[in-house]
Amino acid sequence: MYLYDKYDQAMVDARVAEFRDQTRRRLEGHLSEEAFRPLRLQNGLYLQLHAYMLRVAIPYGTLSGAQMRLLGDIADKYDRGYGHFTTRQNIQYNWIKLEETPDILADLAKVEMHAIQTSGNCIRNISSDQYAGAAADELIDPRPYAELLRQWSSFHPEFLTLPRKFKICVIASETDRAAMRLHDIGIRIVRNSAGEIGAAFYVGGGMGRTPMIAPLIREFVPLDQLITYSEACLRVYNSHGRRDNKYKARIKILVHEMGAAEYTRQVEAEFAHLLTQGIEPPLAELERISAHFIDPAFVAGAPEIDLSNPAFAKWVAANTAQHKHPGYAIVNISLKPLPSDGKQGIPGDATADQIRVMADLARDHSFDECRVTHAQNIVLPHVQRADLFAVWQKLVAADLATPNLDEITDIIACPGLDYCSLANARSIPVAQKITARFAETGAALGELKLKISGCINACGHHHAGHIGILGVDRKGTENYQLLLGGSEGADVSLGQITGPGFDEDGIVGAIERATEVYTAHKQGGERFLDTYRRIGMSPFKEAIYG
Amino acid sequence: MKIVTANDLRSGAVVWWDGQGWSLHVDAAVDAGDTADAVIATEQAAQRVVSAYVVDAARDGAEVRPTHIKERVRALGPTCRLDLSLKPADPAAGNWVI
Numbered sequence: 001m002y003l004y005d006k007y008d009q010a011m012v013d014a015r016v017a018e019f020r021d022q023t024r025r026r027l028e029g030h031l032s033e034e035a036f037r038p039l040r041l042q043n044g045l046y047l048q049l050h051a052y053m054l055r056v057a058i059p060y061g062t063l064s065g066a067q068m069r070l071l072g073d074i075a076d077k078y079d080r081g082y083g084h085f086t087t088r089q090n091i092q093y094n095w096i097k098l099e100e101t102p103d104i105l106a107d108l109a110k111v112e113m114h115a116i117q118t119s120g121n122c123i124r125n126i127s128s129d130q131y132a133g134a135a136a137d138e139l140i141d142p143r144p145y146a147e148l149l150r151q152w153s154s155f156h157p158e159f160l161t162l163p164r165k166f167k168i169c170v171i172a173s174e175t176d177r178a179a180m181r182l183h184d185i186g187i188r189i190v191r192n193s194a195g196e197i198g199a200a201f202y203v204g205g206g207m208g209r210t211p212m213i214a215p216l217i218r219e220f221v222p223l224d225q226l227i228t229y230s231e232a233c234l235r236v237y238n239s240h241g242r243r244d245n246k247y248k249a250r251i252k253i254l255v256h257e258m259g260a261a262e263y264t265r266q267v268e269a270e271f272a273h274l275l276t277q278g279i280e281p282p283l284a285e286l287e288r289i290s291a292h293f294i295d296p297a298f299v300a301g302a303p304e305i306d307l308s309n310p311a312f313a314k315w316v317a318a319n320t321a322q323h324k325h326p327g328y329a330i331v332n333i334s335l336k337p338l339p340s341d342g343k344q345g346i347p348g349d350a351t352a353d354q355i356r357v358m359a360d361l362a363r364d365h366s367f368d369e370c371r372v373t374h375a376q377n378i379v380l381p382h383v384q385r386a387d388l389f390a391v392w393q394k395l396v397a398a399d400l401a402t403p404n405l406d407e408i409t410d411i412i413a414c415p416g417l418d419y420c421s422l423a424n425a426r427s428i429p430v431a432q433k434i435t436a437r438f439a440e441t442g443a444a445l446g447e448l449k450l451k452i453s454g455c456i457n458a459c460g461h462h463h464a465g466h467i468g469i470l471g472v473d474r475k476g477t478e479n480y481q482l483l484l485g486g487s488e489g490a491d492v493s494l495g496q497i498t499g500p501g502f503d504e505d506g507i508v509g510a511i512e513r514a515t516e517v518y519t520a521h522k523q524g525g526e527r528f529l530d531t532y533r534r535i536g537m538s539p540f541k542e543a544i545y546g
Numbered sequence: 547m548k549i550v551t552a553n554d555l556r557s558g559a560v561v562w563w564d565g566q567g568w569s570l571h572v573d574a575a576v577d578a579g580d581t582a583d584a585v586i587a588t589e590q591a592a593q594r595v596v597s598a599y600v601v602d603a604a605r606d607g608a609e610v611r612p613t614h615i616k617e618r619v620r621a622l623g624p625t626c627r628l629d630l631s632l633k634p635a636d637p638a639a640g641n642w643v644i
Binding site: 026027029033047048049050051052080094095096097098099344346417418419423426428429432473476477478 | 555597613620623627
């Protein structure tokens with residue numbers, strides 16, 4: 001994985017020192033909150049419902065064991081013993097003290113991490129496929145290009161005050177595991193008919209209050225023009241994106257209102273101009289970055305393993321994926337535990353001890369790498385199949401071996417009204433009730449992606465759930481709208497609202513009735529989403545509303 | 547009644563104006579009435595709290611209950627982690643929010 005050079009480190013260290021001074025001046029009363037607020041937000045420090053919240057960037061979701069371990073240590077030292085992994089492959093801490101934040105940032109800097117550009121109207125953390133570098137279906141590893149984009153977008157003076165926040169995703173597989181077309185810019189690395197590798201650009205996607213699927217604006221950009229084309233896309237947005245209305249300021253609105261054809265025409269004109277300016281980083285820089293992403297030293301090993309332990313076999317079937325090397329597997333660690341001893345889990349949360357266990361597993365069994373997924377789980381990308389049983393046993397001991405990947409209990413949920421100052425309704429208690437209801441029966445439903453947001457901002461990706469739930473405020477009471485038919489994958493689609501909303505218990509019953517319709521109409525190996533697409537909304541609506 | 551809430555500058559903790567200073571407990575909140583704006587102006591100028599604003603609430607005996615659910619969540623803590631709330635020993639504390 002990428003290691004900082006002296007320039008990266010100097011930039012991050014300087015930022016820590018700068019924020020330490022800004023915080024001192026704030027605490028001594030020399031800076032007003034009005035002046036300080038944008039400064040703390042530029043360093044990922046929000047003020048949420050109960051306390052300050054710090055969002056730490058995890059570039060394209062990739063972490064070393066040492067970095068993961070530090071995230072656990074921060075949870076113990078500065079927070080309340082846990083962290084929350086987010087749908088943008090980051091981590092958030094919910095109980096941070098302002099006066100301790102510079103120390104946290106200094107600790108992060110020691111392991112080449114920071115919280116820069118995790119807030120504000122700038123280019124946010126670059127996201128990618130959590131299976132990058134390991135997937136059997138991948139064209140190339142997309143992370144060198146994600147890293148190049150990270151370096152280009154970090155402190156880019158022209159793009160620090162965009163009309164609105166900006167999210168970029170890079171993948172290199174036909175299978176989309178990163179919701180690529182629901183980003184402001186989605187980049188898929190592709191091979192053209194001449195056999196050359198390049199990038200397809202999808203621009204103007206997103207969720208939020210106006211969900212849109214990004215249209216393809218260019219089928220092939222040579223990889224040695226990737227930054228130049230990205231810059232052209234941003235420049236047109238920066239010139240024409242609305243700044244008068246924050247709800248219409250995202251690039252998806254610009255592309256929609258201008259029309260994809262006209263937006264593309266302007267991008268192409270800007271691209272032609274920029275090609276004459278020589279802004280693309282030199283090839284040597286890409287080669288320097290790429291050298292950090294060469295395959296680890298895989299060794300030959302038998303792909304067959306002993307599956308006589310039923311619980312282990314169930315976990316292998318549910319939570320591991322095919323690796324490009326036959327002797328290895330990709331391991332998914334679910335952060336969506338089922339109820340146990342009366343205790344309920346919280347989607348995306350992990351205790352400090354659990355984070356350190358995952359760090360140790362990454363170090364000992366996955367070439368010192370782990371990944372955060374947009375579905376709020378953790379991945380060990382390179383585990384020798386011969387080690388799977390030992391890894392599973394350690395996960396069981398840490399309550400991290402729930403075999404429910406992509407099942408109805410593997411719920412994406414935003415923090416909701418329990419933590420977030422923007423939320424209108426709680427997400428986590430609803431996720432817990434659904435998990436309890438389907439704890440025994442969920443596996444039989446197969447792949448069924450359920451996503452919950454506590455407000456229209458859609459951090460819980462409800463538009464892209466096979467089943468989506470949107471919490472709203474209905475005259476001071478929590479109410480939950482139900483959506484069906486969304487997908488964030490290669491078969492991307494936006495869910496449709498079924499009808500009137502429900503209270504907290506009613507939404508659980510409605511979901512149960514929807515799954516009964518699926519079970520009754522399912523043909524062959526159809527997933528819930530396939531059946532919904534074949535039979536349409538009507539049978540579901542009839543069952544849900546009777 | 548009109549009560550004043552804010553976040554402590556250093557810790558970010560939710561606090562309520564009790565007539566003399568700031569309390570972590572909503573039941574200590576007083577009806578700020580017409581003085582709310584003056585309290586906010588004075589306290590924010592003193593840099594002790596941030597994001598101060600007025601909340602509608604009702605008093606029932608010794609209990610003060612904010613009208614809106616968001617303020618009740620702020621007053622108690624996360625309902626999904628009652629162990630981290632102001633009433634960690636009360637497993638039914640979340641019912642007060644709803």
